[in-house]
Amino acid sequence: MTPPASPAAAPVDRRRELRADCSACAGLCCVLPAFAASADFAIDKPAGRACVHLTTDARCGIHADLRQRGFPGCTVFDCFGAGQRLVQVAAVERPAADPGVAAAFPVLRQLHELLWYLAESAALPLPAPLRADVAALTGRTERLAAGDPAELAAVDAAALRAEAGQLLGRVSAAVRPGGRDRRDADLIGADLRRTDLRGSSLRGAYLIGADLRGADLTAVDLLGADLRAADLRGADLSGALFLTRPQVAAARGDGATRLPAALDRPAHWTAAPVTARRPRRRPGGRGGAAGR
Numbered sequence: 469m470t471p472p473a474s475p476a477a478a479p480v481d482r483r484r485e486l487r488a489d490c491s492a493c494a495g496l497c498c499v500l501p502a503f504a505a506s507a508d509f510a511i512d513k514p515a516g517r518a519c520v521h522l523t524t525d526a527r528c529g530i531h532a533d534l535r536q537r538g539f540p541g542c543t544v545f546d547c548f549g550a551g552q553r554l555v556q557v558a559a560v561e562r563p564a565a566d567p568g569v570a571a572a573f574p575v576l577r578q579l580h581e582l583l584w585y586l587a588e589s590a591a592l593p594l595p596a597p598l599r600a601d602v603a604a605l606t607g608r609t610e611r612l613a614a615g616d617p618a619e620l621a622a623v624d625a626a627a628l629r630a631e632a633g634q635l636l637g638r639v640s641a642a643v644r645p646g647g648r649d650r651r652d653a654d655l656i657g658a659d660l661r662r663t664d665l666r667g668s669s670l671r672g673a674y675l676i677g678a679d680l681r682g683a684d685l686t687a688v689d690l691l692g693a694d695l696r697a698a699d700l701r702g703a704d705l706s707g708a709l710f711l712t713r714p715q716v717a718a719a720r721g722d723g724a725t726r727l728p729a730a731l732d733r734p735a736h737w738t739a740a741p742v743t744a745r746r747p748r749r750r751p752g753g754r755g756g757a758a759g760r
């Protein structure tokens with residue numbers, strides 16, 4: 469007897485694999501980037517110099533109190549798992565002091581962020597030709613990400629971002645039910661509590677300090693949207709598109725905020741409110757490696 473046909477396997481969302489494991493890294497994000505004293509960082513630090521709070525075993529000595537100690541910028545940085553991967557590949561004694569690692573790290577971080585968006589895309593219900601394009605770019609990005617530090621440093625990340633931005637735009641258009649296009653809109657401080665945003669594109673929009681309490685963000689494209697200090701208390705983002713940990717960490721939320729399954733609730737969401745001051749940029753703070 470012919471066995472019944474198996475139901476089509478549900479697409480696997482691989483985003484959970486693209487997360488930092490600081491225990492397997494060497495404090496790259498606490499040494500390589502520069503940061504300036506601001507609302508995000510309590511001190512100035514030049515590129516390539518270890519933060520004063522980095523311990524000898526490459527851990528943050530104030531990890532549990534970063535916001536209270538004036539380092540909220542550290543809580544919104546995410547390497548998407550690029551740091552530990554690069555440390556393993558480079559196999560040098562002091563990775564954070566290695567010029568090759570320094571050149572490769574920002575590139576690999578961008579590739580991993582792109583893989584995040586592509587993994588989400590692959591889990592969406594797309595028409596077959598678009599699914600094939602997502603798979604092809606995923607494969608190409610994976611091969612680039614598997615390079616050694618010299619190969620990574622030579623990757624034309626800007627060109628790849630631009631190409632990915634086009635593809636992710638097609639993915640977005642395929643799964644959104646025709647909401648408004650508010651791409652790159654200036655919505656700083658806007659009261660959006662009673663605005664029907666479902667299905668909209670807010671790609672690259674400036675939502676700093678916007679009031680989104682209780683908003684339904686189902687099928688809203690948030691790729692690269694600036695959510696710093698946006699009020700997401702009670703909002704439903706469980707079906708939002710292209711949302712990342714840095715965006716969520718930079719926003720304000722509570723126990724009633726609903727997030728996509730791939731994202732955890734930031735620890736500070738139950739703590740004191742964040743301010744709506746404009747923090748300075750640090751690579752990765754806004755999210756959106758893909759060209760918008």
Ligand code: SF4
Binds near residue numbers: 499519527530534
């Ligand atoms: S404060 Fe902690 S997380 Fe931030 S750069 Fe310094 S050591 Fe790293």
